[in-house]
Amino acid sequence: MGDNEATGQPGGERDERCALIDRLVQLQRTLGRFLAHDRSTPLLASSLTMQQLKVVVMLFFRDASSGQHLARALGTGLGTVTGIVDRLVAQGLVSRREDPTDRRVRLVELTTRGRLLAEELIDAGTSNYTRLLGRLDTETLHTLEKVMVKVQEAADDMLAGNTHPAP
Incomplete structure (x- = not known):
């Protein structure tokens, strides 16, 4: 059998690795389906749009962001982001503040309520996963x-x- 030029692995070993990866991906999908019910509950209970959910989750991991950064991350225009943020402000999930390093820039950040929602969304399914690991x-x-x-x-x-x- 010839070596794979990119990895230096013999063809049989490369085939075995590919088959193993395929099996692991399938196992992960099966586990994901098992845990999906717990994870979907807060998503289904939320009245936020997908774009609003994305902003909440992005801010959870990044703290504060400018509207321009959010627009780039969402692949949309600044005007669209302004509307999304306005609706999140109205729901008490985010707030705007001046950037201390550049007063022309307004930063968007999660409120306590927004942070709690993001934690609930991100941590959904943890209790079921913990019970599974306990077995x-x-x-x-x-x-x-x-x-x-x-x-x-x-x-x-x-x-x-x-x-x-x-x-």
Whole structure:
């Protein structure tokens, strides 16, 4: 069997890795379906539009953002973002304030109510996942932790812009 020029892996090993990745993706989808019910509850209870939800979640991870930054992140115009933010302000989920480094810029940030909503949306499904993990023995939990740390490290590596995957 020939080596894969990009990875230096023999063809059979590359095929095995691809098959393993496919099985892991399928297992993740199955687990996602199991947890989806818990995760969908706060989404379905919310009266926010998809764009409004995106803004709330973006602000949760970024703290404060300018309207221009939100417009770029949403792939829309500043006027559209202004309308979205106006509706979120009216619902008490975000507030606007002056940027201390540039008084011409208005920053948008979550209010306490907005932060609580974002936490509820992001943490939805956690209790069911915790109960699921509680059904595993301690050795399996240790193994899963080691694997998840490696997955997190790979994600961090990707976010840092490293384009070379680990072998």
